[in-house]
Amino acid sequence: MDNDKQVLATSELATLPLGHNWYQKLASNFEIIEQYLDKLDTDELVVNDLKNKFDDISDKINIYETNMQAIVNILSDYDVPIAIVDGKVVETEEGE
Structure with a gap:
């Protein structure tokens, strides 16, 4: 498919006398389409394909x-001063 805009012959059918080649023009429309x-x-x-890859990554x-949340919860249960803040695991002060 070239980048030139192709004109469909059906736009000319209203002004054409329907002679012998009208079907050729109509067939060329289907080739363009x-x-x-x-x-x-x-x-x-x-x-x-991109949607499937995105879904897989998601x-x-x-x-x-x-x-990560499960690991942080387990560590917190053992009084490790850790939390997730803005999606990052950070060390916290004791008692936070």
Whole structure:
């Protein structure tokens, strides 16, 4: 598919006398449209692949955060002065 804007022949059909080549012009419309539909299909596959990767990364981040919170909770139970602040594990003062 080239970057030149292609004009569909159907926009001319209202002014054409429907002679012998009208079907050729109509067929060329489908060739033009097909190029764009194929590109849309390819783009959809790329978008779906990116969405799947994003979902996978999001799941891994959620598991990581859950595990980190569990570790901090366990350490806190043993009076280790530690907490999660702004998503980071930090040492706290005793009694906080």
